[in-house]
Amino acid sequence: MTFLMKRKLxxxxxxxxxxxxxxxxxxxxxxKLTQFGDTINAINKDGQKVGKWVTETSELRGxxxxxEEGIYKKGEKDGYWRKYSNQGDLLAMEHYILGxxxxxxxxxxxLGDLEREENWKGYNPDxxxxxxxxxxxxxxxxxxxxxxxxxxxxxxxGEWRYFESGRLLRSEQWSVNNLVNPxxxxxxxxxxxxxxxxxLEKPPAMVEWEKKNKGKKNVIRDGQTxx
Numbered sequence: 001m002t003f004l005m006k007r008k009l010x011x012x013x014x015x016x017x018x019x020x021x022x023x024x025x026x027x028x029x030x031x032k033l034t035q036f037g038d039t040i041n042a043i044n045k046d047g048q049k050v051g052k053w054v055t056e057t058s059e060l061r062g063x064x065x066x067x068e069e070g071i072y073k074k075g076e077k078d079g080y081w082r083k084y085s086n087q088g089d090l091l092a093m094e095h096y097i098l099g100x101x102x103x104x105x106x107x108x109x110x111l112g113d114l115e116r117e118e119n120w121k122g123y124n125p126d127x128x129x130x131x132x133x134x135x136x137x138x139x140x141x142x143x144x145x146x147x148x149x150x151x152x153x154x155x156x157x158g159e160w161r162y163f164e165s166g167r168l169l170r171s172e173q174w175s176v177n178n179l180v181n182p183x184x185x186x187x188x189x190x191x192x193x194x195x196x197x198x199x200l201e202k203p204p205a206m207v208e209w210e211k212k213n214k215g216k217k218n219v220i221r222d223g224q225t226x227x
Contacts, residue, residue: 048075064110066091074098085110097122100154113166119158121176132176 028050031042042051049072059065070081076099083092093106102122107115121130134144156174163169173180 048072050075070094070096097124102154114163116163117159117161118156119160119174120154121157122154130176135175135178135180 028039028042028044029047032040034040038052040052040054042049044050051072052069053072054067054069056067057065065086067084067086068081069084070077071079073079077096078098079096081092081094081096082090083094085091089108089110089112091108091110094101095103095105100122101118101120103120105118105120107118109115129147129149131145131147133142134146135141136143155177157176158174160172160174161168162171
């Protein structure tokens, strides 16, 4: 490649970068560029966070720091977000709809073991009304459905599961922030039904002694087995 061709290529690259930079400046008030030239942590002219964000939280009061990455839409978390330790270990996989948790959320220990699974129902601005189930008293069966106005926040909805070293400890079933089966929750305790003890039969020696001394007063049994 000749010197003239190198100069032309350099000029083209600078020209394209200038156009790219002007385009970014016209869209955002603030932003950052990664080492690969990707735009992150952008704030638009309306002051809303948009696009891909990577944030780092430092250690505080003994709590370990972490890094989060995901997408902002209209100033709110949207879609899948991941949380990592400062060493790069995956700690959480979360899903959002405009700032509210929605669907399956998973949380892991620093050793990589699954600790908890949550299910949430997030507010959907395109569906201002929700259909919810009405449960019978004490049996957990659905007896009816009703339409209610959707609320702009997340609610527990679906199965929650808790693990220890890969083993399922317990599960809970939630419906719009209502615990459907409290007997399966952590606070519940299985009650053992009372069983009346069997009546013990008296040994023959005791039966004979009671016959012999029936009706007598001030008779004291000495505990011996002889008559």
